[in-house]
Amino acid sequence: MSDDTTYGVGEGPTANISVSLHSGNIAAVRARVGKRSFSAYVDAAVQRQIERDGLAELTDAHEAEHGVLSRTEVDAARALLRGDADDAQNAA
Secondary structure, eight states, rough: OTTOOOTTTTTTTOOOOOOOHHHHHHHHHHHHHHHHHHHHHHHHHHHHHHHHHHHHHHHHHHHHOEEEHHHHHHHHEEEHHHHHHHHHHHHO
């Protein structure tokens, strides 16, 4: 494998790193998933945060160009994200 290989979010091989977490967060994760699934849980949380950051960046760019999203647009987007296609069409 080449050192210049680029992977998308949630792709590629895993690697061991060291991170610092609050003790309460460690205890909460272990209580939910146990010791063996800790890394997978944290990896999924990181992936969700990256996706949220990307969505915030898209929203900011849209609002900079078109103005603030209306309540109807926000409701339609939330319905789509939840998979409520009927609600999305009714909100739009």
